[in-house]
Amino acid sequence: MERTSIRLGGIEIGSSVMNASGARSAERGEIYELCAVHSGAIVFKSCNRAGLETPENLKNRGVEYFQAIAGELIARNKIVVGSVVGASEEEFIDVARMLDRAGVSIVELNLADDYVTKSVAPFASFERLKSLLGRVRGETGGVLAVKVPPRAPFEPRAIADLFKSMRIAIAVCANDLPKDLAIDLATGEVQGRARALSQAHAFFNESENLLDVVAVGGINTGRDAYIAHLSGARAAQVGSALMKEGAGALGRIDRELDTMLAGHGRKSVSEIVGKVRFAG
Numbered sequence: 001m002e003r004t005s006i007r008l009g010g011i012e013i014g015s016s017v018m019n020a021s022g023a024r025s026a027e028r029g030e031i032y033e034l035c036a037v038h039s040g041a042i043v044f045k046s047c048n049r050a051g052l053e054t055p056e057n058l059k060n061r062g063v064e065y066f067q068a069i070a071g072e073l074i075a076r077n078k079i080v081v082g083s084v085v086g087a088s089e090e091e092f093i094d095v096a097r098m099l100d101r102a103g104v105s106i107v108e109l110n111l112a113d114d115y116v117t118k119s120v121a122p123f124a125s126f127e128r129l130k131s132l133l134g135r136v137r138g139e140t141g142g143v144l145a146v147k148v149p150p151r152a153p154f155e156p157r158a159i160a161d162l163f164k165s166m167r168i169a170i171a172v173c174a175n176d177l178p179k180d181l182a183i184d185l186a187t188g189e190v191q192g193r194a195r196a197l198s199q200a201h202a203f204f205n206e207s208e209n210l211l212d213v214v215a216v217g218g219i220n221t222g223r224d225a226y227i228a229h230l231s232g233a234r235a236a237q238v239g240s241a242l243m244k245e246g247a248g249a250l251g252r253i254d255r256e257l258d259t260m261l262a263g264h265g266r267k268s269v270s271e272i273v274g275k276v277r278f279a280g
């Protein structure tokens, strides 16, 4: 859809709606099904070097499997996001390098999963985070994204500044908006004092146009995506809705978002990014 098309990390993506890593994106068949029904970017399941059988949520066939699929999809002009996990800093860097060399548009470092927080422990100290990201940055040439843990132990400003200084273009953040958030969709107005409404919004507030935010979590409808955009996200990732509904969920959410944009007189989704305002 023309209206939902946007640039993310400097890359034109056909739609601001994409699958979240792991949701119907672990197997070749699933990935091809997503590609068939949605023209936007495709995010691969997180992969490590040799593949994993456990934990169940990170079961994957290893980076070479995804390298091969990336090659096929890139030849069809698909925007591919590779996602990295690893049990050590070396493995993490290796997998990131391999996906980067395979030509994916964006390498997403999954620093949000327990498997990574327990093994690589990237957030054990700020120096540790800096060292890991610096090493990955040094070994990769493409656009980098980091999936941030929902309860990261450092302030959004400190993490955002680090990302900016390391040319990490994208922060994938929790869309943990208050359940009872009342927002006027026409004006973006929210009652009360100015505040960060979600992790995604907090990172947007620190972005200075140098960091793009992607929101993930609880995006099940075009309205959810619209609100994620108002609170600063340039793209929205869909997990559970895809698992429940099948690949068609992406197209549905994209169409609902497009209809809402048209209804509010917007020509492009980029017009509403970060436009939330506080009335208090």
Ligand SMILES: Cc1cc2nc3c(=O)[nH]c(=O)nc-3n(C[C@H](O)[C@H](O)[C@H](O)COP(=O)(O)O)c2cc1C
Pocket (backbone or CB within 6 Å): 020, 021, 022, 023, 024, 045, 046, 057, 058, 083, 110, 112, 113, 147, 216, 217, 218, 219, 237, 238, 239, 240, 241, 243
């Ligand atoms: C079946 C399944 C597998 C997942 N696998 C991964 C994964 O490999 N890497 C990752 O970063 N997140 C993974 N996730 C988390 C999602 O990317 C997303 O962050 C989470 O589901 C929240 O979004 P939702 O509320 O739309 O479900 C997975 C989620 C599901 C449901």
